[in-house]
Amino acid sequence: MYHVLSSSPLFRGLSAEELITLFQRINHYFKQFRSGEMLAQAGENVDKAILLISGRLQGEMVDFAGNSLKIEELDSPQMVAAAFLFGPQSRFPVYLSAITDGKILVIPKKDFISMLSLEPRVMVNYINIVSGKAQFLSGKITFLSLKTIREKIAYFLLQQMKNGANDLITIEKTQTNLAALFGITRPSLSRIILEMENQGILTWSRESVKILDLAKLNQILGK
Amino acid sequence: MYHVLSSSPLFRGLSAEELITLFQRINHYFKQFRSGEMLAQAGENVDKAILLISGRLQGEMVDFAGNSLKIEELDSPQMVAAAFLFGPQSRFPVYLSAITDGKILVIPKKDFISMLSLEPRVMVNYINIVSGKAQFLSGKITFLSLKTIREKIAYFLLQQMKNGANDLITIEKTQTNLAALFGITRPSLSRIILEMENQGILTWSRESVKILDLAKLNQILGK
């Protein structure tokens, strides 16, 4: 059990033995769940740290009218709702239900705080996790703030180039997937890509994109 | 000096005396800055915790083309870039410059970690700050994900009602401000508001909005 935990981001750097010693000093329990089981309601107070040990969970956002909006899936081993255990509104942002059978580790908030004090490595790990969430969301907002499809494409490609690619960028996603990621429709994406090809900015084949005019690509995000 | 700090979110719950004792055990220094001075470059590694003691700072986002995009202002006393001291990309997300004269407290990251271990109250405060950032950004994304102007208006108004208002909502912002907040143009906002008035959903006067048909307002966000 504990060797699974030692490979989770929260307990990175701690051996299974160290974990056993640590967990002898704090309250915690394991809980099995069945596929389809509801684990938490949206709005419910978060007073426990939850770690997904095995299995797969999903979070459903629900709008004001009661309809299910989006789905986020969680793989093990990972912490659940890490950024909602503390902070002004420590409430579940989603309905949490199980896609498969599995197991979670539950630590009451009070004990979780004790654990962070007892073991600085876990404290730093946890802060890294929450900070990472904030940084991820921050980047997502930058992207969502882009108005036109041209801007989204330009930003996406420049981001890929920043991450090491040269002017020949390998795209692992289909246009259909990209359109979903961008929150737009597939024909609209295709239309703009063809437009950019005709303007000599790039050539877009199935598996890769070649940047022909980097200046023009940058210009799209200027002003 | 330390009594200012004890009123900051990071040191909430600690007296000035406790802070003095705490700071005797960790490296730190104060630094004066002048209006207009550049305090940090975007992309620069964040290896120090920075607390704004007095004065006012601004953060400027810069796009790929080198143009300044958005401005965020920071008041004292407050922690600067709290969610970027840890996490996978611990780099400044903005250019940080001073609007007024003032003073910052700087704590090297290593010492900041020691401080969190030494004083669990500061640790919990810091985690609350970072979690709060993540939660704020999460809410912002929900809003940015709304596609139409009608949805944005409906969401905004329902949010106000959730925060205690009844069906008569006091609006402190002008339509011009709201449009900027929503990232749309003022005539477009005005147009949709008038449409919703004609549909009997609400009446919008300068200082307040009266909800006439809550069901219809909810329906806008449904499906």
Place this chain on the structure above:
DNA sequence: TTTTAAATGTAACATTTGTTACATTATCTA
């Protein structure tokens, strides 16, 4: 009160994106 500035209403038109439908091409599988 009069004047001025800000906020809002409104309209015509342009631009962008979505919708729908179908053709064409690539990729996978039997």
Place this chain on the structure above:
DNA sequence: TAGATAATGTAACAAATGTTACATTTAAAA
């Protein structure tokens, strides 16, 4: 290789929003 399936190109049209310009109303200042 043949057929099925997914991915992409493309077009006509609808819907949503931006742009620009000006009129009207309200609030603030002189």
